[in-house]
Amino acid sequence: MGRIPESAKQVFKGKIFDVWQWEQTMFDGTTATFEMLRRPNTATVIPVVDDKILVTVERQPNHTQASTTIPGGRCEPNEDSRVAAERELLEETGYTADDWHLLLATQPVSKIDWTVYVYVARNCRKLQEPHLDNGEEITSKLVTFDEFLMLADDPTFWEQHLVPLMLRARLNPVYREELHVKIFGV
Protein backbone atom coordinates (compact mmCIF):
# COMPACT_ATOMS: atom_id res chain seq x y z
CA MET A 1 0.00 0.00 0.00
CA GLY A 2 1.25 3.48 -0.81
CA ARG A 3 1.00 5.84 2.16
CA ILE A 4 0.93 9.63 2.36
CA PRO A 5 4.61 10.70 2.55
CA GLU A 6 6.00 13.20 5.10
CA SER A 7 6.52 15.78 2.34
CA ALA A 8 2.80 15.83 1.40
CA LYS A 9 0.78 19.02 1.88
CA GLN A 10 -2.89 19.18 2.85
CA VAL A 11 -4.75 20.94 0.03
CA PHE A 12 -8.35 20.45 1.26
CA LYS A 13 -10.04 19.76 4.58
CA GLY A 14 -13.56 18.37 4.33
CA LYS A 15 -16.21 17.07 6.72
CA ILE A 16 -14.83 13.52 6.43
CA PHE A 17 -12.09 13.52 3.81
CA ASP A 18 -8.85 15.53 3.73
CA VAL A 19 -6.87 15.71 0.48
CA TRP A 20 -3.07 15.61 0.38
CA GLN A 21 -0.71 16.17 -2.56
CA TRP A 22 3.03 15.77 -3.10
CA GLU A 23 5.60 15.75 -5.89
CA GLN A 24 6.43 12.13 -6.68
CA THR A 25 9.64 11.16 -8.49
CA MET A 26 8.76 8.87 -11.38
CA PHE A 27 10.78 5.93 -12.75
CA ASP A 28 12.45 8.16 -15.37
CA GLY A 29 13.49 10.83 -12.82
CA THR A 30 10.76 13.35 -13.74
CA THR A 31 8.16 14.35 -11.14
CA ALA A 32 4.35 14.34 -11.08
CA THR A 33 1.78 15.57 -8.54
CA PHE A 34 0.37 12.59 -6.62
CA GLU A 35 -2.78 12.77 -4.52
CA MET A 36 -4.14 10.75 -1.62
CA LEU A 37 -6.93 11.14 0.90
CA ARG A 38 -7.07 10.76 4.64
CA ARG A 39 -10.24 9.98 6.54
CA PRO A 40 -10.96 9.02 10.16
CA ASN A 41 -10.25 5.37 10.90
CA THR A 42 -13.18 3.04 11.47
CA ALA A 43 -13.60 0.79 14.51
CA THR A 44 -15.97 -2.16 14.28
CA VAL A 45 -16.73 -5.04 16.60
CA ILE A 46 -17.95 -8.63 16.37
CA PRO A 47 -19.88 -8.90 19.68
CA VAL A 48 -20.14 -12.41 21.14
CA VAL A 49 -23.16 -13.16 23.33
CA ASP A 50 -22.95 -16.73 24.68
CA ASP A 51 -22.44 -18.87 21.54
CA LYS A 52 -23.89 -16.30 19.13
CA ILE A 53 -22.80 -13.13 17.30
CA LEU A 54 -24.77 -9.89 17.62
CA VAL A 55 -25.18 -8.33 14.17
CA THR A 56 -26.97 -5.06 13.41
CA VAL A 57 -29.41 -4.01 10.70
CA GLU A 58 -28.86 -0.35 9.82
CA ARG A 59 -30.49 2.21 7.58
CA GLN A 60 -28.81 5.53 6.73
CA PRO A 61 -30.54 8.77 5.71
CA ASN A 62 -29.18 8.72 2.13
CA HIS A 63 -29.65 4.97 1.54
CA THR A 64 -32.96 3.40 0.60
CA GLN A 65 -32.06 -0.15 1.64
CA ALA A 66 -31.20 -1.46 5.12
CA SER A 67 -27.81 -3.18 5.46
CA THR A 68 -26.79 -6.08 7.66
CA THR A 69 -23.59 -5.16 9.43
CA ILE A 70 -21.73 -5.21 12.75
CA PRO A 71 -21.57 -2.36 15.28
CA GLY A 72 -18.97 0.30 14.54
CA GLY A 73 -18.24 3.85 13.53
CA ARG A 74 -15.63 6.55 13.09
CA CYS A 75 -12.75 7.04 15.51
CA GLU A 76 -12.53 10.56 16.92
CA PRO A 77 -9.23 12.41 16.32
CA ASN A 78 -6.47 10.67 18.36
CA GLU A 79 -9.02 8.25 19.83
CA ASP A 80 -7.78 4.69 20.34
CA SER A 81 -9.65 2.35 17.99
CA ARG A 82 -10.46 -0.03 20.85
CA VAL A 83 -12.09 2.81 22.83
CA ALA A 84 -14.07 3.81 19.75
CA ALA A 85 -15.23 0.21 19.27
CA GLU A 86 -16.44 0.02 22.89
CA ARG A 87 -18.28 3.33 22.52
CA GLU A 88 -19.98 2.34 19.25
CA LEU A 89 -21.00 -1.07 20.63
CA LEU A 90 -22.64 0.55 23.64
CA GLU A 91 -24.35 3.33 21.62
CA GLU A 92 -25.67 1.10 18.84
CA THR A 93 -26.67 -2.00 20.84
CA GLY A 94 -26.56 -1.13 24.56
CA TYR A 95 -24.08 -4.01 25.10
CA THR A 96 -20.73 -3.86 26.89
CA ALA A 97 -17.83 -6.29 27.36
CA ASP A 98 -14.48 -6.61 29.17
CA ASP A 99 -12.80 -9.23 26.96
CA TRP A 100 -11.50 -7.58 23.78
CA HIS A 101 -9.29 -8.93 20.97
CA LEU A 102 -8.15 -7.33 17.70
CA LEU A 103 -9.16 -9.66 14.84
CA LEU A 104 -8.10 -7.58 11.83
CA ALA A 105 -6.77 -4.17 10.78
CA THR A 106 -7.11 -3.47 7.06
CA GLN A 107 -6.64 -0.57 4.62
CA PRO A 108 -9.51 -1.08 2.16
CA VAL A 109 -8.56 1.50 -0.50
CA SER A 110 -5.06 2.08 -1.86
CA LYS A 111 -5.35 5.84 -2.34
CA ILE A 112 -6.97 6.51 1.04
CA ASP A 113 -5.07 6.59 4.34
CA TRP A 114 -7.86 4.83 6.24
CA THR A 115 -7.70 1.78 8.50
CA VAL A 116 -10.69 -0.37 9.46
CA TYR A 117 -10.21 -2.18 12.76
CA VAL A 118 -12.29 -5.28 13.54
CA TYR A 119 -12.39 -6.25 17.20
CA VAL A 120 -13.95 -9.26 18.89
CA ALA A 121 -15.78 -8.50 22.17
CA ARG A 122 -16.47 -11.70 24.10
CA ASN A 123 -18.96 -12.23 26.94
CA CYS A 124 -21.04 -9.22 25.96
CA ARG A 125 -23.87 -8.27 28.33
CA LYS A 126 -26.70 -5.80 27.89
CA LEU A 127 -26.17 -2.68 30.00
CA GLN A 128 -28.74 -0.20 28.66
CA GLU A 129 -30.94 0.66 25.68
CA PRO A 130 -29.14 1.87 22.49
CA HIS A 131 -28.46 5.63 22.14
CA LEU A 132 -28.86 6.33 18.43
CA ASP A 133 -28.06 9.67 16.82
CA ASN A 134 -30.32 11.32 14.25
CA GLY A 135 -28.46 9.69 11.32
CA GLU A 136 -29.00 6.14 12.55
CA GLU A 137 -31.79 3.57 12.48
CA ILE A 138 -30.32 0.42 13.99
CA THR A 139 -31.71 -2.84 15.32
CA SER A 140 -29.69 -5.88 16.39
CA LYS A 141 -30.14 -9.65 16.28
CA LEU A 142 -28.23 -12.76 17.35
CA VAL A 143 -26.95 -15.20 14.71
CA THR A 144 -24.98 -18.46 14.92
CA PHE A 145 -21.40 -18.70 13.62
CA ASP A 146 -22.64 -20.54 10.51
CA GLU A 147 -25.35 -17.94 9.89
CA PHE A 148 -22.68 -15.25 10.28
CA LEU A 149 -20.43 -16.94 7.66
CA MET A 150 -23.40 -17.12 5.26
CA LEU A 151 -23.85 -13.33 5.49
CA ALA A 152 -20.98 -13.16 2.95
CA ASP A 153 -23.67 -14.04 0.36
CA ASP A 154 -26.04 -11.25 1.48
CA PRO A 155 -25.69 -8.40 -1.06
CA THR A 156 -26.66 -5.86 1.63
CA PHE A 157 -23.88 -7.05 4.00
CA TRP A 158 -21.93 -3.88 4.71
CA GLU A 159 -18.53 -5.23 5.82
CA GLN A 160 -17.13 -6.21 2.43
CA HIS A 161 -13.59 -6.40 3.87
CA LEU A 162 -14.79 -9.34 6.03
CA VAL A 163 -16.23 -11.28 3.07
CA PRO A 164 -12.94 -12.93 1.93
CA LEU A 165 -12.30 -14.13 5.50
CA MET A 166 -15.85 -15.53 5.77
CA LEU A 167 -15.58 -17.28 2.39
CA ARG A 168 -12.15 -18.72 3.29
CA ALA A 169 -13.69 -20.15 6.48
CA ARG A 170 -16.37 -21.86 4.39
CA LEU A 171 -13.72 -23.10 1.94
CA ASN A 172 -11.24 -24.53 4.42
CA PRO A 173 -12.24 -26.43 7.63
CA VAL A 174 -8.88 -25.65 9.27
CA TYR A 175 -9.33 -21.93 8.65
CA ARG A 176 -12.97 -22.19 9.83
CA GLU A 177 -11.78 -23.70 13.11
CA GLU A 178 -9.11 -20.99 13.51
CA LEU A 179 -11.68 -18.25 12.92
CA HIS A 180 -14.06 -19.86 15.41
CA VAL A 181 -11.31 -19.82 18.05
CA LYS A 182 -10.43 -16.19 17.24
CA ILE A 183 -14.06 -15.14 17.71
CA PHE A 184 -15.32 -17.41 20.50
CA GLY A 185 -12.01 -18.27 22.20
CA VAL A 186 -12.74 -22.00 21.83
Add this chain to the structure above:
Amino acid sequence: MGRIPESAKQVFKGKIFDVWQWEQTMFDGTTATFEMLRRPNTATVIPVVDDKILVTVERQPNHTQASTTIPGGRCEPNEDSRVAAERELLEETGYTADDWHLLLATQPVSKIDWTVYVYVARNCRKLQEPHLDNGEEITSKLVTFDEFLMLADDPTFWEQHLVPLMLRARLNPVYREELHVKIFGV
Protein backbone atom coordinates in the same frame (compact mmCIF):
# COMPACT_ATOMS: atom_id res chain seq x y z
CA MET B 1 -25.06 2.40 -2.02
CA GLY B 2 -25.60 6.10 -1.42
CA ARG B 3 -24.89 8.22 -4.48
CA ILE B 4 -24.09 11.93 -4.82
CA PRO B 5 -27.49 13.68 -5.09
CA GLU B 6 -28.37 16.28 -7.73
CA SER B 7 -28.37 19.02 -5.10
CA ALA B 8 -24.70 18.41 -4.13
CA LYS B 9 -22.12 21.13 -4.73
CA GLN B 10 -18.49 20.53 -5.70
CA VAL B 11 -16.30 22.01 -2.95
CA PHE B 12 -12.88 20.77 -4.14
CA LYS B 13 -11.38 19.65 -7.45
CA GLY B 14 -8.18 17.59 -7.13
CA LYS B 15 -5.86 15.70 -9.45
CA ILE B 16 -7.90 12.51 -9.01
CA PHE B 17 -10.56 13.16 -6.39
CA ASP B 18 -13.36 15.77 -6.40
CA VAL B 19 -15.24 16.45 -3.18
CA TRP B 20 -19.01 17.11 -3.09
CA GLN B 21 -21.19 18.22 -0.18
CA TRP B 22 -24.92 18.58 0.37
CA GLU B 23 -27.46 19.18 3.12
CA GLN B 24 -28.97 15.83 4.07
CA THR B 25 -32.31 15.57 5.89
CA MET B 26 -31.88 13.27 8.88
CA PHE B 27 -34.42 10.85 10.36
CA ASP B 28 -35.62 13.46 12.88
CA GLY B 29 -36.14 16.18 10.21
CA THR B 30 -32.97 18.17 11.03
CA THR B 31 -30.23 18.51 8.41
CA ALA B 32 -26.48 17.77 8.38
CA THR B 33 -23.73 18.37 5.80
CA PHE B 34 -22.93 15.11 4.01
CA GLU B 35 -19.81 14.56 1.93
CA MET B 36 -18.88 12.21 -0.89
CA LEU B 37 -16.08 11.94 -3.40
CA ARG B 38 -16.03 11.39 -7.12
CA ARG B 39 -13.07 9.93 -8.97
CA PRO B 40 -12.60 8.70 -12.54
CA ASN B 41 -14.00 5.23 -13.14
CA THR B 42 -11.58 2.35 -13.60
CA ALA B 43 -11.64 -0.06 -16.55
CA THR B 44 -9.88 -3.41 -16.17
CA VAL B 45 -9.71 -6.48 -18.36
CA ILE B 46 -9.21 -10.22 -17.97
CA PRO B 47 -7.39 -11.00 -21.25
CA VAL B 48 -7.82 -14.55 -22.55
CA VAL B 49 -5.02 -15.97 -24.71
CA ASP B 50 -5.92 -19.48 -25.90
CA ASP B 51 -6.81 -21.35 -22.66
CA LYS B 52 -4.87 -19.00 -20.37
CA ILE B 53 -5.33 -15.61 -18.68
CA LEU B 54 -2.77 -12.82 -19.14
CA VAL B 55 -2.04 -11.22 -15.75
CA THR B 56 0.34 -8.33 -15.13
CA VAL B 57 2.95 -7.66 -12.47
CA GLU B 58 3.14 -3.94 -11.75
CA ARG B 59 5.25 -1.66 -9.62
CA GLN B 60 4.25 1.96 -8.91
CA PRO B 61 6.58 4.84 -8.03
CA ASN B 62 5.24 5.21 -4.47
CA HIS B 63 4.99 1.48 -3.71
CA THR B 64 7.93 -0.67 -2.69
CA GLN B 65 6.36 -4.00 -3.59
CA ALA B 66 5.25 -5.27 -6.99
CA SER B 67 1.58 -6.31 -7.28
CA THR B 68 0.02 -9.04 -9.35
CA THR B 69 -2.97 -7.60 -11.16
CA ILE B 70 -4.81 -7.45 -14.48
CA PRO B 71 -4.44 -4.73 -17.15
CA GLY B 72 -6.45 -1.59 -16.52
CA GLY B 73 -6.47 2.08 -15.68
CA ARG B 74 -8.50 5.25 -15.36
CA CYS B 75 -11.28 6.18 -17.78
CA GLU B 76 -10.80 9.61 -19.36
CA PRO B 77 -13.70 12.10 -18.84
CA ASN B 78 -16.73 10.84 -20.81
CA GLU B 79 -14.72 7.91 -22.18
CA ASP B 80 -16.63 4.65 -22.54
CA SER B 81 -15.23 2.08 -20.07
CA ARG B 82 -14.91 -0.54 -22.81
CA VAL B 83 -12.80 1.86 -24.93
CA ALA B 84 -10.62 2.58 -21.88
CA ALA B 85 -10.18 -1.15 -21.25
CA GLU B 86 -9.04 -1.72 -24.86
CA ARG B 87 -6.59 1.18 -24.63
CA GLU B 88 -5.11 0.01 -21.32
CA LEU B 89 -4.79 -3.59 -22.54
CA LEU B 90 -2.87 -2.43 -25.61
CA GLU B 91 -0.64 0.03 -23.73
CA GLU B 92 0.24 -2.29 -20.85
CA THR B 93 0.60 -5.61 -22.70
CA GLY B 94 0.64 -4.90 -26.45
CA TYR B 95 -2.35 -7.26 -26.87
CA THR B 96 -5.62 -6.54 -28.67
CA ALA B 97 -8.95 -8.38 -29.05
CA ASP B 98 -12.31 -8.13 -30.84
CA ASP B 99 -14.43 -10.27 -28.54
CA TRP B 100 -15.38 -8.25 -25.42
CA HIS B 101 -17.78 -9.03 -22.57
CA LEU B 102 -18.57 -7.11 -19.37
CA LEU B 103 -18.03 -9.45 -16.42
CA LEU B 104 -18.65 -7.09 -13.51
CA ALA B 105 -19.27 -3.43 -12.60
CA THR B 106 -18.78 -2.67 -8.93
CA GLN B 107 -18.65 0.37 -6.61
CA PRO B 108 -15.91 -0.59 -4.12
CA VAL B 109 -16.33 2.24 -1.57
CA SER B 110 -19.65 3.54 -0.27
CA LYS B 111 -18.64 7.21 0.06
CA ILE B 112 -16.93 7.40 -3.35
CA ASP B 113 -18.79 7.71 -6.64
CA TRP B 114 -16.41 5.36 -8.46
CA THR B 115 -17.18 2.31 -10.59
CA VAL B 116 -14.67 -0.42 -11.43
CA TYR B 117 -15.51 -2.24 -14.67
CA VAL B 118 -14.09 -5.71 -15.29
CA TYR B 119 -14.20 -6.84 -18.92
CA VAL B 120 -13.27 -10.17 -20.46
CA ALA B 121 -11.35 -9.92 -23.75
CA ARG B 122 -11.31 -13.27 -25.54
CA ASN B 123 -8.99 -14.39 -28.36
CA CYS B 124 -6.36 -11.82 -27.51
CA ARG B 125 -3.42 -11.52 -29.92
CA LYS B 126 -0.17 -9.64 -29.58
CA LEU B 127 -0.09 -6.55 -31.82
CA GLN B 128 2.93 -4.58 -30.58
CA GLU B 129 5.27 -4.05 -27.64
CA PRO B 130 3.77 -2.37 -24.53
CA HIS B 131 3.83 1.47 -24.34
CA LEU B 132 4.39 2.23 -20.65
CA ASP B 133 4.27 5.72 -19.18
CA ASN B 134 6.81 7.03 -16.68
CA GLY B 135 4.69 5.91 -13.69
CA GLU B 136 4.52 2.28 -14.78
CA GLU B 137 6.76 -0.79 -14.59
CA ILE B 138 4.70 -3.65 -15.95
CA THR B 139 5.42 -7.17 -17.13
CA SER B 140 2.84 -9.80 -18.07
CA LYS B 141 2.55 -13.57 -17.79
CA LEU B 142 0.06 -16.30 -18.73
CA VAL B 143 -1.65 -18.32 -15.99
CA THR B 144 -4.20 -21.16 -16.07
CA PHE B 145 -7.75 -20.64 -14.76
CA ASP B 146 -6.87 -22.56 -11.57
CA GLU B 147 -3.71 -20.49 -11.07
CA PHE B 148 -5.81 -17.36 -11.57
CA LEU B 149 -8.32 -18.47 -8.90
CA MET B 150 -5.44 -19.12 -6.46
CA LEU B 151 -4.27 -15.49 -6.87
CA ALA B 152 -7.04 -14.68 -4.34
CA ASP B 153 -4.56 -15.95 -1.70
CA ASP B 154 -1.69 -13.70 -2.94
CA PRO B 155 -1.48 -10.73 -0.53
CA THR B 156 -0.06 -8.53 -3.33
CA PHE B 157 -3.01 -9.27 -5.66
CA TRP B 158 -4.31 -5.82 -6.51
CA GLU B 159 -7.92 -6.54 -7.57
CA GLN B 160 -9.45 -7.09 -4.13
CA HIS B 161 -12.97 -6.67 -5.56
CA LEU B 162 -12.38 -9.86 -7.60
CA VAL B 163 -11.33 -11.92 -4.56
CA PRO B 164 -14.87 -12.85 -3.37
CA LEU B 165 -15.74 -14.04 -6.88
CA MET B 166 -12.54 -16.12 -7.08
CA LEU B 167 -13.12 -17.64 -3.62
CA ARG B 168 -16.76 -18.42 -4.47
CA ALA B 169 -15.56 -20.25 -7.60
CA ARG B 170 -13.25 -22.36 -5.44
CA LEU B 171 -16.08 -22.96 -2.94
CA ASN B 172 -18.79 -24.00 -5.35
CA PRO B 173 -18.20 -26.19 -8.47
CA VAL B 174 -21.36 -24.83 -10.15
CA TYR B 175 -20.19 -21.25 -9.69
CA ARG B 176 -16.69 -22.25 -10.85
CA GLU B 177 -18.17 -23.65 -14.07
CA GLU B 178 -20.26 -20.49 -14.58
CA LEU B 179 -17.21 -18.27 -14.11
CA HIS B 180 -15.19 -20.43 -16.53
CA VAL B 181 -17.91 -19.97 -19.16
CA LYS B 182 -18.05 -16.21 -18.52
CA ILE B 183 -14.29 -15.90 -19.02
CA PHE B 184 -13.52 -18.50 -21.70
CA GLY B 185 -16.94 -18.78 -23.38
CA VAL B 186 -16.95 -22.55 -22.83
